[in-house]
Amino acid sequence: MSESRQSWGRYPAIHQSSESLQWRDELPARLAQWQPGLPFGRGRSYGDVCLAHNQRLLDMSSLNRVIAFDRHQGRIRAEAGISLYDLLTVMVPAGWFLPVVPGTGHATLGGAIANDVHGKNHHRNGTFGCHIERLALWREGQLLECSASDNPALFQATIGGLGLTGYILWAEIRLQAVSTSQIDAITHRFHNLDDFFDLADQYDSSHEYGVAWLDCLASGKDRGRGVYFAGQHARYAEPSRWRPLPLGMPLTPPLSLVNPLSLRAFNYLYWHTKPARPTLARGPYQPYFFPLDSISHWNRMYGPRGFQQYQCVIPSAHEREAIASLLDAIAEARQGSFLAVLKRCGDVPSPGLLSFPMAGTSLALDFPSPQRLQPLFERLDAIVRDAGGRLYPAKDAHMQADDFRHFYPRWQDVEQWRDQHIQSLFWQRVTQ
Ligand SMILES: Cc1cc2nc3c(=O)[nH]c(=O)nc-3n(C[C@H](O)[C@H](O)[C@H](O)COP(=O)(O)OP(=O)(O)OC[C@H]3O[C@@H](n4cnc5c(N)ncnc54)[C@H](O)[C@@H]3O)c2cc1C
Incomplete structure (x- = not known):
């Protein structure tokens, strides 16, 4: 039986149906009978990268079994639909x-x-793809194993390949050793953008993890204020169980709950309730890495018109001026987001051809009602383009085709490897 699907931002609202794949060996028959246009995970991409041109998706999330786990060497091989939680x-x-x-x-x-x-x-650590040892890909009637030494060109095209090269059935990952399930996190409030860059320099050398929340509505002397969260795996800690509170949005309200009034109140309170001095706390890894997951269906609060996340990365040489210009443009347009995130990226190269991060700083913001934001997005895109940065396909629903080809010059290599039965709305929009 087919089900209706959307991307996380629920924009563009183009009807999609999906059928689910339960077993790996069922795939050839499923493809022949359902004729899907794209593999689908759990739809946590915000825009149209996970939507099929023919509106028929193959939901891979029931392929969720662990196949092998080497606890001594730290390798795990699992079916591709398993969630990172599991x-x-x-x-x-x-x-x-x-x-x-x-x-x-x-x-x-x-x-x-x-x-x-x-x-x-x-x-x-670079991107996820840097740690994939091997994967199995079904494409055009064949099952191929790919790694840095077997089918290496296809391996590269599949990492960051936006689902276009075929159906990944399983993958093997190299893991990282940890002593506990806890994270030692420092919460450090900062007052402006310069402070953010100084903190990123300081914590990147001492801590494995770093990210900052930004009050994108603060202006004047408060412009660029935010909260930096540095973290690392605790070396010694008691085992603990994490019990999320049963929070969620049971239904979609008729209007977006995110408006200038609610945003200003949220941002003001969020910043002011954080401690004035840096504070160290130990806690389970889930709320540190996945804070929004504790409110199920939080995307519904943007109402029936959905939202779009704008995520760009600016290279180090221009990050200070370009991020400031982006924030000014957003403030002038009287737009904003309760979720604005700044993150430093490093220079670890990815084996993938369309990998988004580059050495510099990434800014991500959610915007309600993306239908009326084209003029603002054009202005932001021009700042990103002039600074030598790029936009993230996983979050995108507006990128111009010329920009995409300029940001990702190796797109033609991926197009060469595209399974001819697969086409996403995103790929059609930016390449054709
Ligand atoms: C709250 C939140 C926070 C996020 N934070 C980050 C972040 O910090 N960093 C970041 O990089 N991203 C982030 N994302 C984006 C998210 O991690 C990615 O969009 C991710 O790819 C979603 O995975 P999914 O399984 O839901 O895939 P989907 O969104 O369903 O699909 C994504 C792409 O994967 C392809 N695909 C899925 N399964 C397969 C398969 N078996 N074989 C071949 N192709 C397949 C699809 O065709 C599609 O092109 C965030 C998203 C949310 C909602």
Whole structure:
């Protein structure tokens, strides 16, 4: 039976149906009978990268089994639909952790590879794709194993390949050893953008993880104020169980709950309730890495018109001026977000061809009602382009085709490897 699907931002609102794949060996029959246009993980991409041109998705999330786990060497092989949460639940008690996690644990292994996701430790560990040892890909009637030595060109095209090169059935990841399930996190409030860059320099050398929340509505002397969260795995701690509170948005309100009034109040309170001095606290890894996951369906609060996340990265040489210009443009347009995130990226190269991060700083903000924001996005895009930065396909629903080709010059290599039965709305929009 088919189900209706949307991306996380619920924009663009283009109807999509999905059918689910339960077993790996069922794939050839499923492809022949359902004729999907794209593999689908858990739809945690915000825009149209996870939407099929023919509106038929193959939901891979029931392929969620661990195939093999080497607890001595720190390797795990699992089916591609398993969530990062489930992987962590298996490996953390055995003293291992995923080397890269994005801001949601609901992403699947296949989705994390296809968008070559990054985490709060990009400056140390690079992207998710840097840690993939081997994967199995079904494309055009063949099952191929790919690694740095077997089918290496296809391996590269599949990492960050936006699901276009075929259906990933399983993948094997090299893990990182940890002593405990706890994170030692420093919360450090800062007053302006210069402070953010100084803190990033300071904490990147001492801490594995770093990310900052920014009050994008603060202006004048408060412009660029925010809260920096540096973290590292605790070396000694009692085992603990994390019990999330049962919070969630049970339904979509008729209007967005995110408006200038609610944003200003939230941002003011969030900044002022953080301690004035840097504070160290120890806690379970889940709320540190996945703070938003504790409110299920939080995307519904943007109402039926959905939202778009704008995420760009600016190279180090221009990061200070360009990030300031982006914030000024957003403030002038009287737009903003309760979730604005600044993150330093490092220079660890990814094997993938369309990897988003570059050495510099990434800014991500959510905007309600993206339908009416085209003029603002054009202004922001021009700042990013002039600074030599780029936009993130996993979050995008507006990037111009010329910009995409300029930001990702190796897109034609991926196009060469594209399975001819697969096409996403994103790829169609930016390449054709
Ligand atoms: C709250 C939140 C925080 C986030 N934080 C970050 C972050 O910090 N860093 C970051 O990089 N991203 C972040 N993201 C984005 C998210 O991690 C990515 O979009 C991720 O790819 C979503 O995975 P998914 O399994 O839901 O895939 P989907 O969104 O369903 O699909 C993503 C792509 O993967 C392809 N795909 C899925 N499964 C397969 C498969 N088995 N074989 C081949 N292709 C496949 C799809 O075709 C599509 O192109 C965040 C998202 C949310 C909602």
